[in-house]
Amino acid sequence: xxxxxxxxxxxxxxxxxxxxxxxxxxxxxxxxxxxxxxxxxxxxxxxxxxxxxxxxxxxxxxxxxxxxxxxxxxxxxxxxxxxxxxxxxxxxxxxxxxxxxxxxxxxxxxxxxxxxxxxxxxxxxxxxxxxxxxxxxxxxxxxxxxxxxxxxxxxxxxxxxxxxxxxxxxxxxxxxxxxxxxxxxxxxxxxxxxxxxxxxxxxxxxxxxxxxxxxxxxxxxxxxxxxxxxxxxxxxxxxxxxxxxxxxxxxxxxxxxxxxxxxxxxxxxxxxxxxxxxxxxxxxxxxxxxxxxxxxxxxxxxxxxxxxxxxxxxxxxxxxxxxxxxxxxxxxxxxxxxxxxxxxxxxxxxxxxxxxxxxxxxxxxxxxxxxxxxxxxxxxxxxxxxxxxxxxxxxxxxxxxxxxxxxxxxxxxxxxxxxxxxxxxxxxxxxxxxxxxxxxxxxxxxxxxxxxxxxxxxxxxxxxxxxxxxxxxxxxxxxxxxxxxxxxxxxxxxxxxxxxxxxxxxxxxxxxxxxxxxxxxxxxxxxxxxxxxxxxxxxxxxxx
RNA sequence: GCGCCCGUAGCUCAACUGGAUAGAGCAACGGCCUUCUAAGCCGUAGGUUACAGGUUCGACUCCUGUCGGGCGUACCA
Numbered sequence: 001x002x003x004x005x006x007x008x009x010x011x012x013x014x015x016x017x018x019x020x021x022x023x024x025x026x027x028x029x030x031x032x033x034x035x036x037x038x039x040x041x042x043x044x045x046x047x048x049x050x051x052x053x054x055x056x057x058x059x060x061x062x063x064x065x066x067x068x069x070x071x072x073x074x075x076x077x078x079x080x081x082x083x084x085x086x087x088x089x090x091x092x093x094x095x096x097x098x099x100x101x102x103x104x105x106x107x108x109x110x111x112x113x114x115x116x117x118x119x120x121x122x123x124x125x126x127x128x129x130x131x132x133x134x135x136x137x138x139x140x141x142x143x144x145x146x147x148x149x150x151x152x153x154x155x156x157x158x159x160x161x162x163x164x165x166x167x168x169x170x171x172x173x174x175x176x177x178x179x180x181x182x183x184x185x186x187x188x189x190x191x192x193x194x195x196x197x198x199x200x201x202x203x204x205x206x207x208x209x210x211x212x213x214x215x216x217x218x219x220x221x222x223x224x225x226x227x228x229x230x231x232x233x234x235x236x237x238x239x240x241x242x243x244x245x246x247x248x249x250x251x252x253x254x255x256x257x258x259x260x261x262x263x264x265x266x267x268x269x270x271x272x273x274x275x276x277x278x279x280x281x282x283x284x285x286x287x288x289x290x291x292x293x294x295x296x297x298x299x300x301x302x303x304x305x306x307x308x309x310x311x312x313x314x315x316x317x318x319x320x321x322x323x324x325x326x327x328x329x330x331x332x333x334x335x336x337x338x339x340x341x342x343x344x345x346x347x348x349x350x351x352x353x354x355x356x357x358x359x360x361x362x363x364x365x366x367x368x369x370x371x372x373x374x375x376x377x378x379x380x381x382x383x384x385x386x387x388x389x390x391x392x393x394x395x396x397x398x399x400x401x402x403x404x405x406x407x408x409x410x411x412x413x414x415x416x417x418x419x420x421x422x423x424x425x426x427x428x429x430x431x432x433x434x435x436x437x438x439x440x441x442x443x444x445x446x447x448x449x450x451x452x453x454x455x456x457x458x459x460x461x462x463x464x465x466x467x468x469x470x471x472x473x474x475x476x477x478x479x480x481x482x483x484x485x486x487x488x489x490x491x492x493x494x495x496x497x498x499x500x501x502x503x504x505x506x507x508x509x510x511x512x513x514x515x516x517x518x519x520x521x522x523x524x525x526x527x528x529x530x531x532x533x534x535x536x537x538x539x540x541x542x543x544x
Numbered sequence: 545g546c547g548c549c550c551g552u553a554g555c556u557c558a559a560c561u562g563g564a565u566a567g568a569g570c571a572a573c574g575g576c577c578u579u580c581u582a583a584g585c586c587g588u589a590g591g592u593u594a595c596a597g598g599u600u601c602g603a604c605u606c607c608u609g610u611c612g613g614g615c616g617u618a619c620c621a
Contacts, residue, residue: 029560032567042563045601055601080564081601126621166621281619292546292617299619306621331615334548360549361614365556402557405549407614409556414570422583423569429583437580477560489558492568499584508580522580544583 001039002028002473004072005086009043012065022050030470037077037085038466044082055082071095093462094453096469100524108471108531113154113479119317120146122328123240123247124161127232128172129197130382131239134330137362137408139383140399140537141484142328143245145357147535148479148487157322158246161313163253163306164229171195173225179204180224184213199235203228239383243392244537256312262304265312265347266297274346289342307336311343318349326482328357357482359404365411390415393538397424400484400536423492427533428541430495434526435542437507441519445512451520452513460501461521467497471528475535484536491532498525 006026013023024046031040044059051058059082066076074089100107122142125135146156163169175195181188183204190196207215207227215223240247256262266282269275274285280300284307287294297308317325327337337358341351364371364381371381387395394415401423402408415422456465470490478486507518530540 027560027563029563031564032559033564036564040564045563048601083564163621168621279619283619296619301619303619305619331549333616333621335616336621358549406557407550411556414556417570425583426569429581433581433584440580473560481561485558486560489560489568496568500586502580503585506580544581 039086093465111153113152116154119322136383144484157248160247173221176224261312431529432544451516455517460504464497
């Protein structure tokens with residue numbers, strides 16, 4: 001509908017003798033007040049400056065020349081300072097309802113990103129320990145944005161980037177070795193800043209089972225590190241799977257060292273005078289890109305900082321032919337992002353092809369108190385523990401229900417509450433309730449002809465249909481803004497409109513024609529709820 | 545100090561990216577189950593959108609400043 005209205009307005013605007021550049025974007029919005037119609041455009045207000053005329057006059061001229069299909073639009077009014085308000089025709093609602101019924105599990109899909117290949121990088125936790133709730137927000141956000149983009153036509157690959165070579169991993173290996181020796185009754189102490197988590201002992205135990213005491217004299221840490229890495233990755237993948245997340249690829253940072261792209265990048269920077277040596281280190285002129293300070297690319301020890309492989313990695317992604325690369329990361333990494341953009345730009349890539357989703361931190365609230373966490377110190381709550389407490393559906397929902405850009409308070413008590421306090425159940429309950437009705441209808445009736453949707457004339461019915469058919473637009477906007485919480489807000493509206501309908505209009509026991517029409521409506525709503533919950537990665541039970 | 549993000553009902557958060565009278569949930573108060581799931585519905589109350597200016601037809605949204613909170617600000621990742 002939005003695009004239809006845009007199109008007829010654009011048609012009408014040809015009367016004004018405006019150049020393309022003078023025409024502002026034609027915005028179509030859903031007014032807050034129902035008496036302002038079903039859709040409204042502020043185009044006349046936006047044109048007032050360009051045309052040097054008062055907005056109401058402009059609106060009148062636009063409406064005068066507006067050719068619209070009466071099967072779609074019932075009325076056009078000018079209101080307030082110059083808004084153009086549209087009322088939908090009843091037939092339009094019925095046509096759209098029919099479309100929902102026809103398209104079923106595909107209703108809501110759009111083609112705006114058809115043919116686009118997108119690489120979405122997320123989670124990307126190094127294999128030093130189990131995933132924590134912080135990674136959880138990352139994982140769920142990334143996966144859901146991927147699903148949204150898929151619904152708008154894109155082909156999305158999910159990639160996990162990791163580093164198994166750095167200082168952290170050495171500490172991990174040393175920590176495992178210590179625990180291994182302790183398991184065998186030997187004196188050993190954790191290194192400074194070693195990992196204290198219980199899972200380190202599990203890894204050590206596995207090594208004892210596998211090798212007995214044969215590793216006691218092992219001076220190097222490679223065996224310990226490798227065992228740790230493989231066990232931790234197994235664990236991470238199991239956790240992700242529990243949340244309905246499946247990565248398409250894992251990219252080891254080591255690759256960009258091995259294939260020489262790191263050296264190549266540095267050389268390219270040097271050629272463009274964007275890199276120089278100072279104090280034994282190699283620096284990147286980030287000041288050329290508007291930063292206060294230059295940044296070290298290679299330390300005086302000869303080891304690159306993480307920025308350099310990061311840049312090479314992004315170049316690698318674009319080399320693989322993706323139209324767009326999206327990274328999901330926490331607010332604590334925000335500073336490196338501009339450097340990566342500068343880096344790939346310097347290498348001749350289009351920085352517009354790289355986009356980020358930044359999310360703020362998660363605070364777990366347990367028994368009314370915030371819970372502070374650190375992976376190394378092991379006083380964290382793992383994602384698995386969180387799911388043990390509240391399950392995967394609620395975990396996903398809570399991570400998604402707020403805008404990524406605000407701090408998230410995850411109240412375990414609220415999440416555990418059955419029903420009343422818990423918003424997840426509200427959506428699932430509406431879905432289950434519809435299926436309960438559908439089961440009863442199936443038992444009691446058998447319809448021979450198509451439903452007469454024209455019988456749906458109750459106010460609650462129209463409202464419900466109007467909300468329902470906004471679904472594709474919602475997906476579109478949630479995907480474009482990479483903000484899944486919009487979809488959640490929408491689904492709550494839809495569920496709420498359905499329950500109002502449920503209370504106002506009975507289905508069973510009415511005239512057979514009405515039973516059939518309302519059943520069709522209910523079925524369509526269930527379909528949209530199921531589609532929406534599916535995008536969120538949350539189950540839509542038919543019975544509760 | 546500097547940079548990024550945030551400040552909206554008692555609490556947790558929305559507000560379609562500048563639109564018309566700022567909305568939900570929880571908490572509080574009142575009402576609704578002999579008919580499709582009361583995990584629900586209806587109603588009442590709750591606001592100077594942190595504060596002060598500015599931009600314009602119009603500001604929670606943009607700009608400047610102040611206050612408060614978070615995260616960065618390493619030759620750590």
